[in-house]
Amino acid sequence: MDANAFYTAEQHGNFEVHDLGDFVLEGGATLRDAKLAYTTYGELNERGDNAILFPVMFSGTHAAMAPYVGEGLALDPAQYFIVIPNQLGGGLSSSPHNYPAPYDARYFPEVTIGDDVRAQHQLLAHLGVKHLELVTGWSMGAQQTYEWAVRYPDMVERAVPIGGTAKTTSHCALYVDVFCEALTSDPAWNGGDYHQSTDVEEGLRRMAHVFAMMGVSREFYNENMWQEFGFSSYDDFLKGLWENWFLPMDPNNLLSMAKKWRTADVVHILAVTWLKRWPRLGPRFL
Amino acid sequence: MDANAFYTAEQHGNFEVHDLGDFVLEGGATLRDAKLAYTTYGELNERGDNAILFPVMFSGTHAAMAPYVGEGLALDPAQYFIVIPNQLGGGLSSSPHNYPAPYDARYFPEVTIGDDVRAQHQLLAHLGVKHLELVTGWSMGAQQTYEWAVRYPDMVERAVPIGGTAKTTSHCALYVDVFCEALTSDPAWNGGDYHQSTDVEEGLRRMAHVFAMMGVSREFYNENMWQEFGFSSYDDFLKGLWENWFLPMDPNNLLSMAKKWRTADVVHILAVTWLKRWPRLGPRFL
Numbered sequence: 001m002d003a004n005a006f007y008t009a010e011q012h013g014n015f016e017v018h019d020l021g022d023f024v025l026e027g028g029a030t031l032r033d034a035k036l037a038y039t040t041y042g043e044l045n046e047r048g049d050n051a052i053l054f055p056v057m058f059s060g061t062h063a064a065m066a067p068y069v070g071e072g073l074a075l076d077p078a079q080y081f082i083v084i085p086n087q088l089g090g091g092l093s094s095s096p097h098n099y100p101a102p103y104d105a106r107y108f109p110e111v112t113i114g115d116d117v118r119a120q121h122q123l124l125a126h127l128g129v130k131h132l133e134l135v136t137g138w139s140m141g142a143q144q145t146y147e148w149a150v151r152y153p154d155m156v157e158r159a160v161p162i163g164g165t166a167k168t169t170s171h172c173a174l175y176v177d178v179f180c181e182a183l184t185s186d187p188a189w190n191g192g193d194y195h196q197s198t199d200v201e202e203g204l205r206r207m208a209h210v211f212a213m214m215g216v217s218r219e220f221y222n223e224n225m226w227q228e229f230g231f232s233s234y235d236d237f238l239k240g241l242w243e244n245w246f247l248p249m250d251p252n253n254l255l256s257m258a259k260k261w262r263t264a265d266v267v268h269i270l271a272v273t274w275l276k277r278w279p280r281l282g283p284r285f286l
Numbered sequence: 287m288d289a290n291a292f293y294t295a296e297q298h299g300n301f302e303v304h305d306l307g308d309f310v311l312e313g314g315a316t317l318r319d320a321k322l323a324y325t326t327y328g329e330l331n332e333r334g335d336n337a338i339l340f341p342v343m344f345s346g347t348h349a350a351m352a353p354y355v356g357e358g359l360a361l362d363p364a365q366y367f368i369v370i371p372n373q374l375g376g377g378l379s380s381s382p383h384n385y386p387a388p389y390d391a392r393y394f395p396e397v398t399i400g401d402d403v404r405a406q407h408q409l410l411a412h413l414g415v416k417h418l419e420l421v422t423g424w425s426m427g428a429q430q431t432y433e434w435a436v437r438y439p440d441m442v443e444r445a446v447p448i449g450g451t452a453k454t455t456s457h458c459a460l461y462v463d464v465f466c467e468a469l470t471s472d473p474a475w476n477g478g479d480y481h482q483s484t485d486v487e488e489g490l491r492r493m494a495h496v497f498a499m500m501g502v503s504r505e506f507y508n509e510n511m512w513q514e515f516g517f518s519s520y521d522d523f524l525k526g527l528w529e530n531w532f533l534p535m536d537p538n539n540l541l542s543m544a545k546k547w548r549t550a551d552v553v554h555i556l557a558v559t560w561l562k563r564w565p566r567l568g569p570r571f572l
Contacts, residue, residue, distance in 0.1 A: 169504070169507060170507045170520040171504045171508065174498060174499045174524070177495060178468075178495050178499050181468065181492045181495060182468065185468070185471040185472065185492060186471065187473055202471070203471075206464075206468075209463060212460060213460045213464050218455070222455055222456075222457065234456040
């Protein structure tokens with residue numbers, strides 16, 4: 001295990017770890033002793049039906065979702081039992097940088113959105129959750145939301161995918177390719193065989209720039225909206241938000257999530273699952 | 287001189303070359319024996335006042351503009367004398383790849399939009415053009431259009447800048463930085479000291495991907511609009527249009543134009559020129 005100090009509770013706040021056992025991925029590989037990191041808010045009721053699942057976006061962890069959970073907010077822990085699972089490959093769950101050989105680092109097997117959702121389903125069973133009032137998330141969180149809705153329609157009362165697609169479009173795949181190329185063009189990337197993640201600093205910075213370009217709108221820049229977030233200039237925003245976000249991360253972890261993003265396609269799941277249940281109506285999309 | 291076969295009349299059609307003499311750039315360097323490549327359509331009338339100037343976009347030459355000139359089109363050579371100047375740095379005019387030492391290749395001095403416009407002004411005087419019925423162009427062609435309107439307002443009757451800005455926005459500067467990083471991250475780039483342009487193939491391909499992502503809309507991809515342009519698939523579009531466009535080009539040329547794009551700012555020219563002429567109204571923007 002790489003002792004990357006970024007992927008710790010000190011950086012992201014406390015979290016629980018669910019032992020998935022020997023977890024067979026859709027691609028055929030088995031992640032032995034696989035781990036799923038997560039946090040919860042609120043209490044599960046006796047019927048196990050007041051739960052909300054809030055999966056995370058690309059490069060995010062449960063820490064990024066915490067501001068959206070709170071008294072008086074839609075995700076109110078006084079009313080709901082809210083589960084925030086970290087992605088496989090995301091750095092806190094089993095991931096390239098923390099997984100033992102022979103599946104370590106660049107040899108970490110390809111993970112799919114379906115793998116994440118099946119792992120989360122296993123976690124919810126362990127926690128006693130019978131029914132989800134809501135699954136919601138943005139970007140890759142939305143991909144997981146779609147997958148939940150079509151894979152476990154009996155369990156999902158409402159699905160609210162935000163800013164994400166059920167099947168990655170070609171333009172979005174191009175976006176993924178462009179930021180992966182920005183990262184892997186760094187000679188220090190070396191096919192994933194680097195000594196420590198910070199060796200790939202130039203690639204990580206370039207990747208951050210692609211995200212800065214695509215992650216917020218032209219209007220955001222034209223109107224200097226970075227001021228509202230406490231940045232003193234365009235350059236300060238680029239470094240203070242985007243470079244600062246990606247620089248401590250592990251390139252193999254990022255690429256594991258990126259592949260998952262790029263290959264997301266719930267349409268085949270939709271066909272298989274919904275046709276089996278026809279003409280029963282699937283979950284309601286709000 | 288690098289004998290890059292791409293920057294020839296065989297590839298771009300015939301063109302004329304105007305000798306600019308010893309041309310002093312805004313940055314202070316002198317391009318001795320500087321050349322401005324151009325084409326014309328139609329005939330200049332005796333008063334020299336039926337001219338249209340149609341400057342080119344980033345990485346484009348006069349060849350890219352030819353389809354917009356023709357009988358029955360807005361740019362009708364039966365009515366107007368149409369001048370299409372190639373950019374300094376663009377490969378046909380004086381450019382990094384064709385300029386002699388000590389200003390050759392990576393040592394080619396920084397060129398500005400104002401330099402292009404002053405060189406074009408010199409060309410038009412040579413051709414006997416007294417008055418421009420119209421200046422128009424898109425992207426970097428629009429940047430030159432804005433510059434013309436504020437630098438030579440007495441000469442410009444109408445200015446139609448299309449899809450471009452008078453001052454590069456921070457989001458647009460980020461776009462330029464991202465595609466330059468995609469190119470220069472190729473170790474073969476070597477600070478501009480490569481043996482031949484094709485050595486930097488990987489960087490050129492990556493740059494092409496950034497343009498593919500930003501150069502057409504999400505809707506274009508979502509609706510597979512590449513079909514209308516004769517491409518058989520998304521991959522075929524990526525390679526057949528974008529990689530094919532950039533792969534034969536010279537990286538130092540591209541970066542010369544990119545720097546010009548990034549630093550475009552006619553606002554100071556506007557202030558100086560228009561304030562001097564106050565309260566005379568400047569050129570009409572259609």
